[in-house]
Amino acid sequence: MIGEVLLAAQGIAKHFGGVKALQDVSLTIRRGEVYGLIGPNGAGKTTFFNCMTGLYVADGGSFQFAGARLAAHAPEQVARCGIARTFQNIRLFGNMTALENVMIGRHVRTKAGVVGAMLQTRATRDEEAAIRQRAVELLHYVRIEDRADDLAKNLSYGDQRRLEIARALATEPKLLCLDEPAAGMNATETAELRELIDGIRQDGTTILLIEHDVKLVMGLCDRVAVLDYGKLIIEDVPAVVQKDQRVIEAYLGA
Amino acid sequence: MDIFFQQVINGLVQGSIYALVALGYTMVYGIMGLINFAHGEVVMIGTLVAIAVTSSLIGAGVPVAVAGLGGLAAALLVCMALGWSLERVAYRPLRGSPRLTPLITAIGMSIILQNLAMIIWGRNYLTFPPLLPKINYEFAGAHFTLVQVAIVLISAAAMSGLVFLVYRTRLGMAMRATAQNPAVASLMGVNINRVIAAAFVVGSALAAVAGVMVGSYYEIAHYQMGFMLGLKAFTAAVLGGIGNLAGAMAGGVLLGLIEALGAGYIGDLSGGFLGSHYQDIFAFIVLIVVLMFKPSGLFGEKTGERA
Amino acid sequence: MNKWLSPKSFFGIVLITAALVALPFLLGMGGGQAWVRIVNFAILYIFLALGLNIVVGFAGLLDLGYIAFYAVGAYTWALLASPHFGIHWPVWAILPIGALVACFFGVLLGSPTLKLRGDYLAIVTLGFGEIIRIFLNNLNAPVNITNGPQGITLIDPVSIGGFSFSGTSEILGLTLSGPQKYYFLLVALAILVIIINLRLQHSRIGRAWQAIREDEIAAKAVGINTRNIKLLAFAMGASFGGIAGGIFSAMQGFVSPESFSLIESIMVLAMVVLGGMGHIPGVILGAVLLSILPEALRYGVGPIQMALFGKMLIDPESLRMLVFGLALVLVMRFKPAGIWPSPERKRELTEKSGAKA
Structure with a gap:
């Protein structure tokens, strides 16, 4: 191994x-x-x-x-x-939800652009659904799925650490x-x-x-x-x- | 070569005015991170108050020198009171609100002050009574006047006074501490409210001096004069590195020189394609180029990203 | 996502549609078209405010020279559809060209400057706006490109397939004035622009913008190319400005550098901040309020003074600007996040003040 x-x-x-x-x-x-x-x-x-x-x-x-x-x-x-990292003094996107934080982690592995977003093409919609699904899975993986729609800054300290790990994992x-x-x-x-x-x-x-x-x-x-x-x-x-x-x-x- | 010296002198004069106004921007910015867009209007109010008081004193038969001093004193008082109230009424209630909120308030105050001035003094250009005798000097083929000499000397004196205040007094120490870290400064017993108010008052005093100088230099004034002057001075502050006193002074003088030399030589430089009415562009182009290479201005501290 | 509207929202949409259709006729009832024109400008300001909102509200970049892109769009239209150069290209060609040229200028300004910290970026964009205006003012010699301070006149109106949007015409038995026709064009475009903005906000790119606004270092660490994404915000904002400028040009039939002064940039920024930065409905509200208010005051302050004092005490023009400035200050004092902020931002502020108490 x-x-x-x-x-x-x-x-x-x-x-x-x-x-x-x-x-x-x-x-x-x-x-x-x-x-x-x-x-x-x-x-x-x-x-x-x-x-x-x-x-x-x-x-x-x-x-x-x-x-x-x-x-x-x-x-x-x-x-x-x-290479993905977390920060010693947690750096989450505080005013975004836990789910959105993890979805941002998918940014680097996805590619929808402005035109796709404006036209809502099939590819864009499929990719967006995949991003969301993967983010939900990762929240589940770090066991904070029930906090998905809370703003990151409102999570408890331990949950914020977990969220940061989930966001890092989202970048594969x-x-x-x-x-x-x-x-x-x-x-x-x-x-x-x-x-x-x-x-x-x-x-x-x-x-x-x-x-x-x-x-x-x-x-x-x-x-x-x-x-x-x-x-x-x-x-x-x-x-x-x-x-x-x-x-x-x-x-x-x- | 004559034109070179001539433009250097003009630039120095204009630059010392910019520097005085820039100091007001940079002090407030350094201490509370706010671009006080209304600062240019404070200068304008200073000029118009000085005109009103000086003219009426002269009209009452007071000697010109005394009337001029009376005008300056009145401008100082009004501007300092104005700066203090701006902070107290408009900005203090907004501490801790989103970053752009005080900026919009500053713009609102700027509009209010301009229109108040227009209601009081009218739409027309006002003439500034000549305070100093019109004496011309000549040096190396360049001409300059007593007023120009006075402007440079008074600016230098005012700036030395400021440097003394900031580096040699308790208030100055409190100001520097607050600029470094307001939270820690207040834990150490610094009264933050007082420090911020002081920054506004001192900055406005400099603006009043600058206002009188602008008035006597151009001999006319107008309710809209503060806006462009403020803009240029703010540019100068950023050029030097905003929040930095020496930077504001150097930036002001430098901007004055760039504009004067730019206006003098732009025609030759561009082969006659661009005329001297492109003068205003120079300031901004230099600013953009400087910031591209020195993102915190010429004398600004490098703010490293912290992880 | 529910594809079917609830009866309540369906009813709401019907009501809004009816109001939007009726509005220009109600405003034009007295025979004058002044208020229809004012509303048309309000809609143009919605375009501008939404474009700037992408830069300031979504990506958190302070842009004080936004009006430059509006100017670029307006002059592109003016030069390609007027007797000035004798070019009269059709709308479907010029509008995209205007957007592209503005977008190009956005990238031109953005690429060297976007690494600057907030307030430095603000002054650089401000300087850029002034540079553009000064060039427009002076590029009449030695080669006459912009016609200098006199501006360009006799600009072609928007016309689609032989149907011109200027002048009165008869449609389905209804007599429509020029401004009324433009109104419907603008409303249609506004709906499109709003949909595009909503889609952008809730897209991969929109999230990346928000992430940069929240914490740029963390955004980099998760692999967002912050430079490119910021540049994209600049380019998108600029394109919207360019399109709005083109329509402005066609609607007015006349452009001059005077319309693109710094105060205009500041005005659009005030719309964004006062309405509720980053929140599309708030920004729309801000644009409508700030464009209508000064006009309403123009018609209001004079008669009110006459009624109260029997004479004009204060020049109505300065009084109306005084009230306007006061309104800015007061709204910021009592609604620091704007009149209609997004729910999250509102929560953020109430929490902050709660913690202080």
């Missing part, structure tokens, strides 16, 4: 003014695995995410995804290639990147989230997980990378990472 390399980051560097947020970070994610990226606050996890998804331009290095080089600073192309990603999905969740919600992530993996989507909750990461991930002060200190299976002296020091601040 876990096979060839899906994403390879080579020597990624990023600095903001004099601050070196990322230095020479290289890692590989294989198809089918859940890959954890952890590290103390400010270690550069989200910066790495933003470089990969094209929101930032890396100052050095490159990303290879599914055999091709990822375009720098073109988030929409990155999404088209098959090969790699789903979750930025601290368990942040601010209680134990029950975290357990449910874990179940959801497990399900997504079993359905064949590779997952990159940034997380603070070390327990969640260690229990869920096939492999884990640890960032500290913008440098990758280890990349291995959880059992090895857990015992590594440098990781313990990074977290305890020795």
Whole structure:
């Protein structure tokens, strides 16, 4: 099941003014695995995410995804290639319904244009129906189908996280990147989230997980990378990472 | 070469007026993110009040210099009161409403002020009484007048005063803090309402000064004069990077120079195809080109997208 | 979707249709056509407001130079159907050309500027509007293209298959004046434009516009090419403006740069915002109110003053604009989301004020 390399980051560097947020970070994610990226606050996890998804331009290095080089600073192309993400501080389209949020996720895989919309051609109507149907399925998949017609901003925190995942899944990603999905969740919600992530993996989507909750990461991930002060200190299976002296020091601040 | 110097001088004079008006736009924008479209009308009111007071004082036999100062004082008072009431009555109730709401209010206020001025002062052009003796100077083949010198000097003084206010006083510090982050500033004990009101009052005072200068420079005034002037000044503020004081000053002077030189050379540049009545286009074309390469204006801070 | 109308809405449609058909005859009863003309202009403003609504309301891009596209459409018609160049092309050719030329200008303006932040975009579009107007004003020398400030006269009216929309004619025993004929043409077009706008709003592209307005970064992250989609909004808005301009030209028989000043752009924007940004019925209401109100005041303020004071105290022209400005300020004060906002926006605002209290 876990096979060839899906994403390879080579020597990624990023600095903001004099601050070196990322230095020479290289890692590989294989198809089918859940890959954890952890590290103390400010270690550069989200910066790495933003470089990969094209929101930032890396100052050095490159990303290879599914055999091709990822375009720098073109988030929409990155999404088209098959990388979808969620945001640490949830970014939904607040004044649109939950269903519409997921329907927007289908944008990149559909193609109806202005003329089709104006004339309401058969193809447009069929596509629109398919978009809606797929969105309903995805809401069902993340178990918030009963909130479909509520505005996204009126959903509970946990449901907003789920909606963001559903929206990301709607883009048919090969790699789903979750930025601290368990942040601010209680134990029950975290357990449910874990179940959801497990399900997504079993359905064949590779997952990159940034997380603070070390327990969640260690229990869920096939492999884990640890960032500290913008440098990758280890990349291995959880059992090895857990015992590594440098990781313990990074977290305890020795 | 003479025409070059001549146009540089004209541009500097016009530019310092733009700069003063631009400061009013940029202060309000920097602190509350509002384009106060009615600001140009404040300038117009300043000019017309100064005309009314100065002329009647001169008519009553008061010496011209005193009458001029009286006119300036009256313009300052009226404009500051007007700026304060604009904020208090029109904009303050709209805080927290959708972004375009205060913009429409500003447009509404602009229409109201123009028509009030027309009702009070009529449709016709008014002549501004000459405040300074008509003395001509010559330098390197270029001519300029005492009024022009005064305009540049007074603008510079007014702007220095503003810089002192913003960077050396408690009120200025509160203004800068509010511009950075209103929520945090208010947690730190800054009275946001007072700061915003102060920005309007100070901006309107500068507008009054600019109004008197425009009046004495062109020697005529009209109820519609504020609109285009305001527009140009706003363009200058954006050119420099809106919300940035130095940017507004530089943008104003630069716009004045561009317009003057543009008007002087456009015929030659286009091989006679375009005449000097294309002057107004210059400002906007430069603006568009600058923003294409520097999307936040010449001196604006780069606002990075945050994920 | 229910294909059959409920009796209630069926009755509503019949009523509205009857009112729309009767309106020009009621307005023309006194023999004068002034009010029919005013209503015709109100409908033209509906076109404009709906076009601008695509840009401002749907995609959230502040455009202060929208009238430039109206001008481009109007001059395209004027140049291709008047004695000025001696060209008299038919309506089915010029109207699409006008839309295309306006669309081209929309893309021309949009492609370098759409990456600008909100208020910077606003001033650039404003500048663009002024540039267009100044060119129209001055392109009479050295080659006379626009005839300068005098404008272009004797423009052909709309005529379809030999049937001209200007002048009086007899149809089915009814005598119809020029403005009345245009009225029916405009209503037909308005219905088409409204349907197109509704369809756009509830389409894949419409959703993408809304997503960009809500959160541009999130929109990019789900794969929306924000640049192209914004450009599309600009192009669509511009095309609507171009079509409206063409009809304006034909209806007036005369165009000059004066009709396309900045205040017109601001007026159309005020219609969109005052009516209820992004909400098609609200925008239509805004357009109707703001185009009728100044005219109603024109006929109202003079006689009322005479009745109250027995003489003209204040110049009626400035009084009517004063009332108009006051109306803008008051509506924004008490209805900050517009007179008829979309249900979601209304909820958003009441929640906000509720949270503050």
